[in-house]
Amino acid sequence: ASPAAFAAVDLGASSGRVIVGRLAAGALDLEEVHRFPNRPVRVGRTLHWDMLGLYRGVLDGLRAAGPVTSVGIDTWAVDYGLLDASGALLGNPVHYRDARTEGVAAKVAAILPPERLYAATGLQYLPFNTVYQLAAAQGTPQLTAARRLLLIPDLVSYWLTGVAGTELTNASTTQLIDPRTGDWSVTVADALGIDLSLFPPLRRPGDPAGELLPEVLAETGLTGPVPVTAVGSHDTASAVAGVPARTGSRFAYICTGTWSLAGIELDTPVLTEESRRANFTNELGVDGTVRFLRNIMGLWILQECLRDWEAEGLGHDLDRLLRGAAVAVPLRSVVDAGDSAFIAPGGMPGRIAEACRRTGQPVPRDAAETVRCVLDSLALAHRSAVEDAQRLSGREVDVVHIVGGGAHNELLCRLTADACGLPVVAGPAEAAALGNVLVQARAAGAVSGSLSDIRSLLHRTQPLRQYEPSDDRNSWDLAAARIAGGKEATCA
Ligand code: LFR
Numbered sequence: 066a067s068p069a070a071f072a073a074v075d076l077g078a079s080s081g082r083v084i085v086g087r088l089a090a091g092a093l094d095l096e097e098v099h100r101f102p103n104r105p106v107r108v109g110r111t112l113h114w115d116m117l118g119l120y121r122g123v124l125d126g127l128r129a130a131g132p133v134t135s136v137g138i139d140t141w142a143v144d145y146g147l148l149d150a151s152g153a154l155l156g157n158p159v160h161y162r163d164a165r166t167e168g169v170a171a172k173v174a175a176i177l178p179p180e181r182l183y184a185a186t187g188l189q190y191l192p193f194n195t196v197y198q199l200a201a202a203q204g205t206p207q208l209t210a211a212r213r214l215l216l217i218p219d220l221v222s223y224w225l226t227g228v229a230g231t232e233l234t235n236a237s238t239t240q241l242i243d244p245r246t247g248d249w250s251v252t253v254a255d256a257l258g259i260d261l262s263l264f265p266p267l268r269r270p271g272d273p274a275g276e277l278l279p280e281v282l283a284e285t286g287l288t289g290p291v292p293v294t295a296v297g298s299h300d301t302a303s304a305v306a307g308v309p310a311r312t313g314s315r316f317a318y319i320c321t322g323t324w325s326l327a328g329i330e331l332d333t334p335v336l337t338e339e340s341r342r343a344n345f346t347n348e349l350g351v352d353g354t355v356r357f358l359r360n361i362m363g364l365w366i367l368q369e370c371l372r373d374w375e376a377e378g379l380g381h382d383l384d385r386l387l388r389g390a391a392v393a394v395p396l397r398s399v400v401d402a403g404d405s406a407f408i409a410p411g412g413m414p415g416r417i418a419e420a421c422r423r424t425g426q427p428v429p430r431d432a433a434e435t436v437r438c439v440l441d442s443l444a445l446a447h448r449s450a451v452e453d454a455q456r457l458s459g460r461e462v463d464v465v466h467i468v469g470g471g472a473h474n475e476l477l478c479r480l481t482a483d484a485c486g487l488p489v490v491a492g493p494a495e496a497a498a499l500g501n502v503l504v505q506a507r508a509a510g511a512v513s514g515s516l517s518d519i520r521s522l523l524h525r526t527q528p529l530r531q532y533e534p535s536d537d538r539n540s541w542d543l544a545a546a547r548i549a550g551g552k553e554a555t556c557a
Contacts, residue, residue: 068094069511072133073501074123074221075300076140079368081119083126083381084495084500085133093526095495095502099126106107108214112164112410114217116146120224127277127285134509136225136277137296137301138218141194141323142238143350146220147211147263158217161193162410165201173200179258185253187244187334188237188346191360192405195239197260197377201441204346214263219297225293226275228417229265232295233509234268234302237349244334244347244355263463268295269353284517296504297351300497301326301358305352306516307500308466309493309523317451317462319481320496321471324367325443327450328358331458340421340457351504352516357454361446362407364471366439367415374432381432389433390440392478396544398426398438401552402446424551444480445544465489466547468496472530482532483539489532490539499523 068089075082082100086093097113101122106113127136147155159165170192173182179190188194195216202208215223216235223229236242241259247267254261260541268274278293304320320326333353334347348356374381400420407416414435418428421438429435447465455461465487471477482489493499503519506512512522515556 069506069509070130070133071295071502071505071509072127072130072136073498073499074126074136074138075303075495075498076103076217076221077300078141078365081122081126082498083123083130084498084502085130086499086506089505092500093119093500093522093525097413097495101125105162106157110164112160112162114144114160115219115247116154120221122283123221123225124281125286127281132287133291134511135294135505136294137294137505138221139296139298139300139497139501140217140221142216142235142299142301143191143193143198145195145198145214145216147207148213148215149210150212151279152213154220154311155211158220159198161198161542163410164409166197168190169201171414172517173257177253182253183341183435184336185243185250186240187336188240189314189346189359192408196241196257196259197543198480200257201259206301211263213265215265217237217476219265222293222298225277225281226332227278228275230268231264231266232296232298233267233269234297234349235299236264238299242349244336244349247353248348258465259416260476262390270295270427270504272299275378294505294508296501299348299358301348302350303499303500304352304468305330305505306496306519307493307496307498308468309490309527309529310316310466310517310520311524312338312517315460315462316464316466317454318466318468319447319471321363321469321477322466323363323368325361325363325447325471326358327358327361327447328454329458329460329462331355331357331460335458337457343453343457345453345457347413349527351500352375353535354516359450359453361443361450362402362404363443364474366402366407366413366443367436369410370417370432370435370439371411375412379432386433386436387476390436392412393434395437396441396540397434398429399544399548400438400444401444401548402442424547426547440474440477440480440543443477444484445541445548446475447481448484448541449545449548451487463487467491468493470494478530478532482534482535486534486538486541488534491532492529493527498529
């Protein structure tokens with residue numbers, strides 16, 4: 066018999082992919098059948114996602130996948146599409162990096178103080194959390210006309226199946242979910258005038274989410290019925306499910322890509338004031354887990370530097386730059402990679418130089434030094450998130466797993482091991498797709514067991530690389546102190 070095949074649709078901020086996972090005789094094989102760029106489009110002053118272009122990529126990918134047992138969808142979080150009463154999309158979804166949320170947090174805080182919002186939702190402050198986007202959109206013709214709000218993976222799922230639902234892991238990034246109950250926080254929604262009836266009913270990873278519509282079967286050449294299964298539809302939820310941790314190991318994870326999401330997995334949220342001040346989030350994960358983590362700017366900073374250098378006509382061969390960065394002076398200058406000053410696109414090398422200047426550190430002299438500064442800074446931010454996660458939760462870790470695209474970046478992995486003073490296990494790069502595939506496989510009965518069984522299957526079957534930390538703690542301690550000093554200088 067042919068092995069059970071599961072199609073994972075995984076849309077990230079810079080590319081989308083459709084990956085088929087096949088399970089047979091304890092082996093797990095992944096095949097990327099389609100990859101396509103995700104290029105945001107600015108129309109007027111607004112930065113949009115090209116939603117139809119992305120959906121075309123999904124259809125092309127499903128066609129390339131061939132016969133599959135089921136389909137699961139995960140994407141980035143917080144963003145949404147609005148539908149009218151007939152189910153038609155009202156405008157292109159707005160990109161979370163769009164400037165429309167500037168200044169909105171202060172208005173929301175005047176209605177609902179940050180302490181209360183955190184105690185109710187456990188979500189870290191990010192200027193683009195869905196509540197702030199909705200506050201920014203309040204009174205617009207589009208929101209007024211909307212009868213339904215679908216988060217991005219739920220929108221893709223709706224187009225594929227005609228069935229509308231709100232998947233819980235991603236719903237938890239809206240800042241409208243109470244992480245203790247896994248249900249909507251009516252108090253928060255009421256206080257902010259947000260109509261919760263816009264959201265279709267909640268569903269959880271593993272729940273059925275409909276079947277591909279006849280039109281979709283015709284477009285993709287597939288033969289029905291093909292079920293869609295809800296997975297951790299927030300890509301980070303799927304990636305954390307895909308962390309190849311040994312059973313019983315005490316691990317932290319860093320999901321690297323456009324962002325670095327660094328933290329630990331818990332059974333219950335930490336909603337303390339200390340945790341709010343440390344900007345730690347309690348997003349919901351697969352099987353009722355809590356992702357206790359902090360968002361760090363991640364490889365976005367590097368991607369934006371490359372984009373800038375390319376626009377200026379400067380060569381930007383990444384491998385060459387990374388080789389240069391590897392031999393550049395370590396920790397010469399470091400910036401706060403958690404600073405929201407780095408969220409918006411454009412002019413990134415200049416913003417890094419400015420941050421160095423402001424904190425009295427030498428400005429990188431060339432591209433390789435800039436790359437070194439970015440990677441040293443990311444490693445330091447990883448360290449502080451891993452340390453804070455342990456301190457705030459009272460749980461200790463002995464190993465750090467790096468999954469996602471950054472697992473291929475040897476320098477970043479080595480620096481992170483050194484900065485954390487812990488062994489780093491790097492891989493798989495496609496953890497989100499793997500988490501997506503395995504949650505579908507479990508729903509279909511092709512694998513069984515808990516998250517920890519899923520992880521040990523990954524540990525057995527995926528190629529991983531281990532990095533041991535160097536003995537040099539002192540220079541990292543000093544650099545961390547420089548970041549802390551810089552923050553004080555900025556706040557003062
Ligand atoms: C990663 C991610 C993060 C989320 C950010 C914005 O792809 O989903 O978890 O904070 O994108 O949605």
